[in-house]
Amino acid sequence: MAKEIGADRLGDLYIDGGKVRRRREWRGLADTMYDYSRWLGIMATLGKFVMKPRNVKAMFRYRWMANYLAVPMMVDRHTQGLRGEYLRICHEEQDLVIKDVAKLLDSLFRGDRRIGNDTEFSKKVVLVDENEMTAVMMGFPTLKCLSRETPSTYVSVLLNQHAAEHYIDVAQEFGLAGDVCPMPEAEAGVSIDDDAPVLGACAIQCNTTCDGSLLGNGVISRRLEKEDGIPVFQLAAPLRHREDDVQEYAAQEIRNAIAFIEKHTGVKWDWKAYFECARRVNYATRCRQEWLEMNRTPWPQVFGSNLALYTETNYMAICGKVPEFERADRRITKLARQAYEKRKMAAKEYRHRAIVWGVQSHFYMDFLVWLLNCWGIVPLTDMLSMVSTRELKEEDTPENRETAIYDMAWLTENMIMRNRTHGGYRVLLDELWEFTQQFNADMVILWEHMSCKALTGMHGMFEDRARDLGIHLVWVDHDLFDPRIISRQGVRDQINNYMRTVMREEPLDPSLEVLHDEESW
């Protein structure tokens, strides 16, 4: 038990076959007290949530709600080994995301015809996909933009690695081939199982990340439109998003989506609200760029899951609509600058500087923390964090209103993941090697999400290029939502084997090399 970074054997905290760890981590008095106070804060958020009878009712109606018992454990997994500013940055992000998800759940159940059945509230709700850029909602401040898939599948798997298995099985029992991406597969499974809240004036779906996602929406919209009577607009975002000759199409889709929402909610687009959101998006972009700038130096500060999970939420789901995230951006940047000035490190030794590319295993999001603690590999940035850095127009003028439509279209085209997995090989393949140079990385950790056709379709070219450039390329296979295919230890073993056999290195913390966490949340 030590205050110093890297002095503890973190693997000793695990119980073989247990759901939770043996005990909380001792981080020295100040950090432990801080961590504990934030833990209490999370419990307060959860307590406030369950105080409402409708939310308790939802716990019994929706199978996936049981996963939310694991919220504190999820935060603990991501704060492993962290001290000082890193610990605080992690809590700033995670606690805010938790509050946001709690609000989302509360809103969903308030309007849900089976639970709260607040029909007036439901009329102000626009449903969106889980993986959808919500730019098209930036000018509707009085409407609620809610995603049902975020809590039922996306967050659930972050909380409990086994959360999606039931829904994957449901979809396959219904006849879906087992080789599609398990994320839209699980979302389709929720819909087939009729296990999603039913509410909303209308829904906006989008061909988000892949063919599977596009097609999975068809299963969901069928129930929404034909059984629940909720009209659906399918927003088609062009795949070749870097090409000039698709931008007008993308912009028109945004115009059509806004018109659809106005028609079904009776609420008019508010330009003032839009430009305020655009200003916040720009601020978030500047902060992210500053963090990435730091990560190019020997003293990276906001990286790993601190960067990945937060960017995913802030960039796509929030998209400037929630002021709290701007305040969090400011606090995180302040902490990062503070640590950078003191040349602080998040682990006792940084052995390798890595770019993490591909689609991460969702059931093991804290893998990046493990990578640092076990092997001293610093995940400087990841594919999902390398999103648009374009400045949006902030001033409300007639010209800017027209440009704003194209800005929203650009953001929608450049949703997380699809901005790399689609748009031609340049954005996926060529730019990876540009980033390795910019970040002075000596290693690429390449997630091979086995059902992601757009990614695995470049497998051979990744290998050829890495060989040509002399960069260590470590493949990490996984099946995104399904740890039955490749377990967390299976994921770790791929790194362990590479580090021992190719790099001939010993781990920084050997207790983390093999963990029996198959049953863990």
Place this chain on the structure above:
Amino acid sequence: MRDLKHLIFFEDLLQEANNRLIQQAQQEGDVCVAYVCENTPEPLLNLPGTFSTRLRAPRTGSMEIGTYYLTSFLCEYTRALLERAVEGGYNFADCIITPDGCSMMNRCVENMELLKALGAGKDKFFFEYMEIPMKSDDNGLNLYKLQCTNHILNPLRDNYGIDVSDAAIRRAVAEHNRVCELIRAIGDFRKEEKPRITGYEFHVITLATYVAPKRMLIPLLEETLEELKTREPDPVNPFRARVMVVGSEVDDIDFIKLVENSGAFVCADRFCYGSLPGRDPIVLNDEEDALTQICRAYMERGQCPRYMNTAKMDARRTYVNAMAKEYGADGIIYEQMKFCDPWAYEKMLGSHILREEFGYPVLAVDRPYAIASSGQMRTRVQAFVESIEIKTIQRGGNNG
């Protein structure tokens, strides 16, 4: 039934990607435009001085190189194409045009480009990728036109000096329509109770129209149509059920042969490389430019599951129902190539909807690219045929 006079010739055309008619057309100076997806408007690839061939990889064996580059998780069609390209099997093509129809196809062609697997020794060779609409509406139509202009017409004009005027496009449509009318007329014989053409024969003929220069096929198709008018069907129908095959890419003639050898007559073909709706004529008027009309026809009739709006999704299933009725199908076989995401979902929903809402017996199967003589598939189709027969008996179909 007597063998069709040109069947062996058509079969022979399917034995090689670089078939004899392609070689002949190129010797005559025509530009060969390769493509890989049904969403690429065919008449625009068949302008005066050009002809199209949709890539296949006949007699595929090993796919090791394709699998190395694309992994074993991509569909075998794309892996087989890449393998064949790396072997130099498509070096006859003068350019390749592909839409981002599905991720796998896109990656397949991108790998061809990165590996410089096409265009050896051809200075004017080009790769073109195009965006295609995901919904059938005005916005989609505008996109389609722009993309066809930028990624088909302009590159053909700039690189090979091809006439891409409205008049040239109309000539191409006329030739395209002649082929479609002949295929339609030949296919109509499948509606007969005792069909005078098998599903296999029809598939071979249809497939040939996708891979060989159309102008050279027209006389052969005309002769085949005339021959069919007087062809005597077998006195005893050798088939026990009539099925419609619906689904993803099928360019493997053995698949249809296997289904028919298992007792099911393939009376209708709603799959990529099939005739429904791929061989529907495009009716042009004089008021609007031909490009717009072609794009609209492709967009509105398109049955590809990547079309994501509800109206199109519903229309896919009603189309299957309408065709099944028109061609007198007793049952429907939904097939998908393994690892095909779009058809994995469409097969799941379509098979439920056609069974539960439209009342058809449905078999849903996934299959490899080259099926050869798969015992598993044969067993499944045989069992399906038996189930159709049992249902017919239970309904009293046999004893009135």
